[in-house]
Amino acid sequence: MSQLKQIQAHVFCIGLQQDRDTLNKLMAFSMDSSLGDFNYANRIFNHIHDPSLFIYNLMIKAFVKRGSFCSAISLFHQLREHGLWPDNYTYPYVLKGIGCTGEVRKGEKIHAFVVKTGLEFDPYVCNSLMDMYAELGLVEGFCQVFEEMPERDSVSWNIMISGYVKCRRFQEAVDVYRRMRMESNKKPNEATVVSTLSACSVLRNVELGKEIHSYIVNELDFTYIYIYIYIYISLDR
Incomplete structure (x- = not known):
């Protein structure tokens, strides 16, 4: 981890903090379960002016795994405000967070946004939607998603x-x-x-x-x- 911090300091020193490929690799390595340090990775994230969707996805996943569901959902709204479009790696963790917080209205809004982004038939996203509705106790919700799945x-x-x-x-x-x-x-x-x-x-x-x-x-x-x-x-x- 000390070597990682040295690399990060060097990256910021020579002005590579806006190089997306470098930042993606740095963040992914920071999140590594065996070597990483979430708090340190979070500090790096807060210094990035224009995070990529890949970095947002890493952070949302990390927050959900730590049980910080509200923070994960907040990041989802932040990435939208920055003009990014969620993909099929973003939604599953956001939906899991909503299922755990029990916020039905937010879940329905995210479902509507899934449709808007054209991912309503993505198997990974569909399964996550079903799981969210099941956690929320909404039988009609997970049944509807299931019946509309093409596969x-x-x-x-x-x-x-x-x-x-x-x-x-x-x-x-x-x-x-x-x-x-x-x-x-x-x-x-x-x-x-x-x-x-x-x-x-x-x-x-x-x-x-x-x-x-x-x-x-x-x-x-x-x-x-x-x-x-x-x-x-x-x-x-």
Whole structure:
């Protein structure tokens, strides 16, 4: 880290603080989990007169990972004020921050801006929108995003199932699992079966529990059989 500070001092000394490529590399290195220092990186950021979108994305991500959600959201508005357009790396962390703060109106505004920037069908952004709505407890929100997606990956299906479970809509969670099995070529993974078994436990759906048990044994890591055993005991009580 001391070497990094020496490099940074040299960069500012010789007037390279407006060289975007140099600043991008310096900031990325400052954020490195093994070598970096967020507070130091933040000080560098505050000395940059015209940060690039790449640098904004790094800072927003760092704030969210530190739990400073309001700071991340504030940076999003700042980059817009500076005339920058968010990309599919910006939105996921901003949306996560909004989901954690519970600010529904801000979430809806960001969703509208996603549409304005033409990223409403980007899979990464769509999954982040769904996750935000699930965290906010807005079933209609994550359902609408899911249904409008031109292509869904395993993460999309998992968020739908876990979202219903978070909102205590357990039958709908089970229905989505069955729909995934029937309509999609995506195979359930560990996250899928954990959420679905949670719904089965509440519904006392032993039949589906056994079906998932068979799937775990045949398709997934055998250690996940212990999840089934726990749920099965719960169902039999």
